[in-house]
Amino acid sequence: TTRQAGAVTLHSYAFPYHKTAGERVLNTAAQALDLYSRLFSPYPHEHLAVVEADFLDGMEYDGLFFLSYGFYNLDNGTPAQYLVALTAHETAHQWFYGVVGNDQALQPWLDEALCTYAEKLYYETYAPEALTWWWEARVNYYQPRGYVDDSIYNPHGEAQPYRAYRDAVYLNGAVFLEELRKQIGDEAFFDFLRMYVNENRGKIASAQDFFRILRQTTRAPLQPLLERFFQNVP
Structure with a gap:
């Protein structure tokens, strides 16, 4: 169809x-x-x-x-x-893989965390009645933990490597983006996403690009938040 x-x-x-x-x-x-x-x-x-x-x-x-x-x-x-x-x-x-590329093995969060959070943006806009379901069934049910910037290679020797990868990169990544949005506000948050996409269109973006552009769009004190979720903050 x-x-x-x-x-x-x-x-x-x-x-x-x-x-x-x-x-x-x-x-x-x-x-x-x-x-x-x-x-x-x-x-x-x-x-x-x-x-x-x-x-x-x-x-x-x-x-x-x-x-x-x-x-x-x-x-x-x-x-x-x-x-x-x-x-x-x-x-x-x-957008996050297609328009803006990234290293999907070493920095998978640059597409997977953003795409998971994009689900939330979808529900906010088109199905707000299901937003609580999304948080509870998609994210909170799994009690996400771990550094958002983990690679696909099970760096911490987890017994369930896919579960650990998903919980850290996808789900804790979505939690990070929600907390970032709350801290800097909607205007700065969406300005940042647009700037990140436009500056990296057709390129392989890196975590360094992400954090550099983020710091350009807000004066909020980001370091404590970033150090909670990331093991390597440029």
Whole structure:
């Protein structure tokens, strides 16, 4: 199925028995595309494809992403579900990975933390009634911990390396961004995100770029907050 979101054509590829879920994904992606285009920068392509996949989890590419059939199987008809949250997440990767690149092995938080927090921005805008569900089921349930700037290589020798990676990089990363936003205020926070995207468009951004631009957009005392969440603060 297809639909327009401004000048962008969205394509949803779903198995026949997931027609309704596929339409929900298409509508969610269209909403997220419009929101992120306004908050970060215009979407750079004419098309975006969302493909139901026969493997677990989601996977982003530039102009295309996969979502697991498992999310479609559990479609409950409301925004309070992983099918919607992960669609918003993978759409955000079109900016944080697509427009602005990063080292996804050594500094994965530069895309995954931002994309996880972008889910929250989606819920704030389009489904505020499900925002409490998002915090509780997506983030707080797992009691996220760990340094946001961990790599994918299990640097602390965790017994459950994926769980530790996800809790630190994705979920604690979202907690950090929420606390940062509260500390510096919405105006400075969104000015920072736009500046970060625009200055690093088509480049491989680094943590040093992130912190440098952040400090340019606010005079708030950031060091205590940064040292709580990061092991390496340039």
